[in-house]
Amino acid sequence: MKETMDSILDQKYPFVTTAMPIQFNECTPNTSEATLKNHYEYLNKYVNGLNKLMEENEGYKSWSIKKILTNYSQIPIDLEDDFIENAGGIFNHEALFGVLCKPNMKEIKGKLADDLVRKYGSIENFKTEIKQAAMDIIGVGYACLVLDENGELTIITVENQENPIMYGMKPIFMIDLWEHAYYLDVQVNKAKYLDDQFNIIDWDKIEQLYNDYLKEM
Ligand SMILES: [Fe+2]
Structure with a gap:
């Protein structure tokens, strides 16, 4: 990946x-x-x-x-x-x-799941935290799960089409908070869009990317 x-x-x-x-x-x-x-x-x-x-x-x-x-x-x-x-x-x-898939095919598991539970207490808490970060974006941008400069799993947000790479971080999972990503389907209901996003992500690929990044640190 x-x-x-x-x-x-x-x-x-x-x-x-x-x-x-x-x-x-x-x-x-x-x-x-x-x-x-x-x-x-x-x-x-x-x-x-x-x-x-x-x-x-x-x-x-x-x-x-x-x-x-x-x-x-x-x-x-x-x-x-x-x-x-x-x-x-x-x-x-x-x-x-590249990480989209059919709905409800994949769950977060493996080492990524273990490390998210260690960091956030549970997978549900991780989802709640990244959704809250996404809800707090004013204007357009992305909510991102990254490996930061110290190799720690961290949730950040970036504006416009910026990317964690610009700040020396490794992007693992990003949610697009531009209106073009959701407005046609859910209008202002960003919370529904965020819930829907988790269901159409191939978490096997995300975990593979996470493991690849860990190997090179
Ligand atoms: Fe987009």
Whole structure:
């Protein structure tokens, strides 16, 4: 699973919109076909946006998504936000789409479950905490379970299309809190969207990613 994340991060110009790894209707009823199709269009928008930025600023054409997200401070201030939004938008969406699955197929288990219970008391408490972090986001962004700089499981939030990688952390699981991710299905009922999200995540892949990260620490 870490290879998948690395291959997303290693992408360079010209960026290409990767195929959706599942059928658009596979996450129903938790996420509708229309929402997932619309969401996929956002990935396409970020791909086109980053290609355009590279063409207008040729000095960055050799930069990978990882380099943009970890060296953004070297980008002039008037371009920085655009680069982060598009590079982060590609990474965040490809990573998210890559762990979607049919509803109610997977549960959090294995070492990830053990460590979440140790940290948060129970899986339910972990879900409650990350949902609360997500509910508290003002505007748009992501609620993220990460491995922080000290190798600790931590819940953080990021704004817009930022990503924990920008802050030296490893993203394990991210929930998209842009309205495009849920508004069509549940309107303002963010709590329902959050509950639905847990049911359409392939937790085996998330646990595998977690274990891969632990091995390299
Ligand atoms: Fe999104």
